[in-house]
Amino acid sequence: MRxxxxxxxxxxxxxxxxxxxxxxxxLTDGITKDKIALAKKEAIAETLATLFPEMNDFTxxxxxxxxxxxxxxxxxxxxxxxxxxGYGGAIDILIGLKPDATLxxxxxxxxxxxxxxxxxxxxxxxxxxxxxxxxxEVDLSADGGKVDAITGATISSAAVVKGVKEEILKKLExxxxxxxRD
Amino acid sequence: MHSFSKNFVKxxxxxxPTFILLLGLCPTLAVSTSLDNAVGMTAAFLFVLLSxxxxxxxIRNYVPDRxxxxxxxxxxxxxxxxxxxxxxxxxPALSKSLGMYIPLIVVNCIILGRAEAFAxxxxxxxxxxxxxxxxxGFGLAILLISxxxxxxxxxxxxxFGRSLFTIPGLSDNPAAIFMLPMGAFFVIGTLLALFRWMxxxxxx
Numbered sequence: 001m002r003x004x005x006x007x008x009x010x011x012x013x014x015x016x017x018x019x020x021x022x023x024x025x026x027l028t029d030g031i032t033k034d035k036i037a038l039a040k041k042e043a044i045a046e047t048l049a050t051l052f053p054e055m056n057d058f059t060x061x062x063x064x065x066x067x068x069x070x071x072x073x074x075x076x077x078x079x080x081x082x083x084x085x086g087y088g089g090a091i092d093i094l095i096g097l098k099p100d101a102t103l104x105x106x107x108x109x110x111x112x113x114x115x116x117x118x119x120x121x122x123x124x125x126x127x128x129x130x131x132x133x134x135x136x137e138v139d140l141s142a143d144g145g146k147v148d149a150i151t152g153a154t155i156s157s158a159a160v161v162k163g164v165k166e167e168i169l170k171k172l173e174x175x176x177x178x179x180x181r182d
Numbered sequence: 183m184h185s186f187s188k189n190f191v192k193x194x195x196x197x198x199p200t201f202i203l204l205l206g207l208c209p210t211l212a213v214s215t216s217l218d219n220a221v222g223m224t225a226a227f228l229f230v231l232l233s234x235x236x237x238x239x240x241i242r243n244y245v246p247d248r249x250x251x252x253x254x255x256x257x258x259x260x261x262x263x264x265x266x267x268x269x270x271x272x273x274p275a276l277s278k279s280l281g282m283y284i285p286l287i288v289v290n291c292i293i294l295g296r297a298e299a300f301a302x303x304x305x306x307x308x309x310x311x312x313x314x315x316x317x318x319g320f321g322l323a324i325l326l327i328s329x330x331x332x333x334x335x336x337x338x339x340x341x342f343g344r345s346l347f348t349i350p351g352l353s354d355n356p357a358a359i360f361m362l363p364m365g366a367f368f369v370i371g372t373l374l375a376l377f378r379w380m381x382x383x384x385x386x
Contacts, residue, residue, distance in 0.1 A: 010246035017253050021260040028264045035271030043274060110278075115215065116335065116358025 051096035051105045052076050064174055069096075077104055080171050084163025087155045088112040091121070093163055101172060103133045106164055111156075118156030126150055126157070130164070135172065138165040186311045189304075193315025199292045200323035200370075201377050206292040210320075211366040213283050214328035217341050222276045224321035226269070226284055230261045231293050232313040238301040239309035245302065254297045255288070262287045292316060330369050335360035 048069050049055055055069040055076060067079040077098045084091040089112040096104035108122045120126060129147045130138065139145020140154075140161055149157035199205045213223045237257055238245075245253055266284045269277035277284070287293065296316055301309040333339055334357045338348040359365045 010249040013244065013246055014249050014253060014256075017256050021256055024260055025263055028267050032267040032271035036267070036274075039271060039274040114358075115361035 047094055047107060047109060048079055048096075050107055051079060051094065064171075066171065066174075075099065078171070078175065079104075080167065081109070082163045082167030084159040086111060086113050086121075086159040087118050087153075088114060091156070091159060091163065093160060093167075095164055095167060095171075097168070097171075101134070101168075101175075103130050103135075103138070103168075106130045106160075108160070113153070113156045118150075118153040120150045120153055121156050121160050135165060135168045138168070186307055189308050189311035190315040190318075193312065193317070193319040194322065195319070197316075198319040198323060199295075199316050200320055201374060203292075203295075204374075205295055206290045206320065207370070209283050209286055209290055210324050210327065211363065211370065213280065214324050214331055214366060214369075215335070215361055216279075216332050217325065217328050217339065218276075219279055220321075220324045220328040221341075222280050223283065224317070224324060226265050226280070227287060227290070227293075227320060228313075228317035229265060230258065230287050231296060231317050232310065233261050234258050234293055234297055235301040235309040235313035236306060238297045239304060239306045242302045250302065251294075251298070254294055254302075258293055258297070259288045292320060327366070327369050327373065330373075331360045331365055335365060 044060075044067070045055075045058060048058055048067060052069040052071075054071045056072065057070045058079075059068045059070065060066075061068070065080050069076045069079060077096060079094060079096045082093045082095055084093060091111040091113070092109040094107045094109050096106065098104050106127055108127070111119065111121065113119045113121060133146055137146045138161060139147065140158055141148050145161070147157070147161055193199065195202075197203055200207065200210055209223065209227075213219045234254070234257055238254060262285060265287070266277070269280070269284060296312060300312045304312070329339070333349070337355075338345060357365075360369065
């Protein structure tokens with residue numbers, strides 16, 4: 001009996017396994033979906049709070065990717081993500097702007113730079129240099145700006161500077177046109 | 183009970199998946215940059231290996247030979263996705279630091295290797311023993327490698343945010359090469375040579 005079925009049985013068995021997998025994954029997704037969304041929102045709030053410590057709420061504009069941190073309903077400025085191309089791949093950077101469009105600060109969200117060299121871009125001593133700069137001042141010192149590159153990590157430093165500058169210019173354009181419409 | 187302990191112990195030294203069988207080296211090399219990662223990876227890995235060995239051992243008499251590999255892969259991939267979602271939902275920090283290496287457990291050849299070579303031919307208690315032994319063997323290996331790499335590469339050792347100790351002098355000027363992929367090859371190659379020299383070799 002088994003022999004006669006042998007052409008057909010593997011197909012049935014594999015299908016069965018796949019169906020069971022789909023059920024198991026759907027159940028897991030159901031359990032974890034809200035938790036993952038919550039964890040992501042908390043992660044955003046946590047990173048925003050490093051640039052805007054007095055923040056107690058924030059709004060997201062999904063379309064433009066602009067976060068607006070709020071303290072008791074008052075706007076503290078703007079925050080948004082930038083992606084720079086580093087030595088080891090994409091560098092995701094969170095940028096915080098004050099209402100007057102100078103930099104509140106930046107924070108590296110994820111990077112794959114060389115540990116011990118390029119990965120130093122996450123350190124406070126490098127990132128602190130961005131505080132208070134206007135967009136024109138965001139350049140490496142060697143290029144007339146106000147940011148000193150990390151020794152041994154010029155490519156990573158330059159990538160961050162370039163990514164930050166380009167994204168600010170892009171976002172300021174959006175903000176200005178939106179401001180004009182108000 | 184005798185075969186249980188025998189199958190458990192074999193994965194730790196005599197058939198250690200990393201140092202003797204040389205399986206699953208890709209995640210071992212990639213994740214062994216810190217003790218935190220090693221612990222997290224071992225936990226995720228042990229869960230997937232144990233579940234896959236149990237399931238495959240249970241269905242081993244029904245699995246048609248011709249489609250056994252796709253079936254194993256579907257089961258392993260499902261388990262890994264469950265682990266991935268659970269980590270993202272409940273331990274987002276760990277999920278972030280292990281990153282893409284969780285999905286890559288799917289293609290970790292230790293798991294498929296044990297499914298094919300052991301669980302599909304042996305009973306459930308032996309398969310559990312095999313999974314635990316292989317899991318512990320993999321865990322000890324990756325912990326040893328990340329211990330050496332983190333210590334030399336950063337000059338200090340910390341576990342889940344608690345600093346264990348610092349080597350004075352080295353922490354100011356660490357040998358960063360050990361944090362790089364080539365450092366991983368150095369460490370694993372040296373350890374392999376050391377174990378061979380000590381006479382630990384496959385007894386199977």
